[in-house]
Amino acid sequence: MMNRRDFVKSAAATGVALLGPRWLEAAPALAIARYKSSPAAPDGVAEEARRLTRAAIDALGGMGRFVSKGQTVWIKPNIGWDRRPEQAATTNPDVVATLVQMCYQAGAKRVLLSDNPCNSAQRTFPRSGIQQAAEKAGAQVFFMDERKFRKMALNGKILKEWPVYADVVEADVLINVPIAKHHSLTTVTLGMKNLMGAVGGTRERFHQNTELTLPDLAAFLKPKLIVLDAIRVLMGNGPVGGSLTDVKRKETIVAGADQVAVDAYGATLLGHKPQAIEHIVEAGRRGLGNINFEALSPKIIEV
């Protein structure tokens, strides 16, 4: 059976992407969905999350562009912290649940969902609301099993070999669903940093050269779709946060197939030029995507 990586290689070799349907050729690489209002009630925020997520994916050409019938999808939100959604340290649960629904609607056979959190998974999964929302939408949510991390050849500049969760690599499609946050070490945590939750090993090794290790990981995992939750944004004291005074509403969902472009736009939401964020610059330099997101003519949707 061809796994996701084989498919990516095969598609690149045969030019499948260029021979795809006409709508695919016309679809933008980046979509930015913004909510016109800022609801305060939990139900209102949930509605916002659902509508923005659908609008952003639809603007990219629909989930069918990324997920085909019978495929296994791995969804990777940020569930790293023992925090509630309003604290904006973890991905909005309704964004995640909407993506699960859209994957099944596109014909996915299975949607798997997990994260390798910093705090105990037994606390972070339910506290974030993601476990309940994703399971309700039909995803298989589980805590990572230590035995399933396999040392894999990343062949990166720093990371030559690293333990990666086997199921992530074996899935046909990887969808990365980070939340936009401040990060005291890497300035921002967006899509590429969120991929650290798909691997094992010691985090300190990553932290010694994040400008190189994060692109190493991004180059290896190559998520097919990135959906950045920027409805609530943690503007300071990240990645842990906690205090609601650090949270600002940005009412935005960014979606795209270009992980550098999504991160580059995400950086601007936190008040930074993407050119000032080392790992984004390095990833662009390596050809993992386009740091100049404006060049992709992002589709902007007001909801």
Next chain:
Amino acid sequence: MRKLIPLLLMLALAGALPAQEEEESGARRAPAQIPAAEKAKLARLLPSPPGPGATAEEPRFYAADLYQYIDGAAEAFHMYDLVAMVHREYKAGDAEITVDIYDMGEPINAFGIYSAERSPENRYIQAGAEGYIDEHVLNFLQGSFYVKLSGFSDKGSAQPLMRSFAGEISKRIGGGAALPAILAVFPASGRVARSEKCVKRAPLGHEFLAPACTADYRFAGKQSSLLISTSADAAQAKKKLELLKGYFAKSGKVADEPALSGAFHGSSSHEGETIFFARGRHTVLLVNPPADAAAFLKEVASRLKD
């Protein structure tokens, strides 16, 4: 040979003891192994489970491996010379409380990391030397300790429990509940509330000024910053003054400041206008000073006794 045994034992023990490593950044890295005495010291500060039916998990201790618990946020704690921290989770009814107590070694370090994280917008409460609360967190500092509580409850019981825990931890820490003495030097008039910070590394981009404390001021609508760099003795403070004079002479210009005897006025495209002087073991900078800074400068100088 018998006389050598104690010496060899001492050397072996010294090798086995966790030494604090000096990082390239200048931050002292906490030891990889936490000494038993440090663990015991932190464990004594933990509150008891609150009442019958309440439970608490085994405490966990972190030092150099703090990144395993708080990822990249650990770097800021190491910058302020973290010694070790203890983490413990409690359950009482539907409330779940997490207690994190960081031993920062010195009160100035505890204030440094606390002030780096606080916001003037927080809701401040009586807790330790200073603290604040919101729906899910209660943070405070006292002495050398920075205490962070996190609480969740659907029935509203987390906040009262966090307050109760804070009171118990504060009692267990003991000693005075005052902010570091250097902060009293900053005049209150014109000071922006909760803008005081203490910086361990490269204040204003100058490594030689570390460590320093700063506060923001508003004079007639214009923002200024007062920085006080503390040295071991007056000779070092004077040396910093000379380094500053050299810096401004090279990057802009420097002249005597008439507003205060012994002060200088430097200007450069990077820092803008700065008045600086030394008193005792302190070097003082007033960045972006108001037009008439004489009274303010004299007040600061008069408050620096040593």
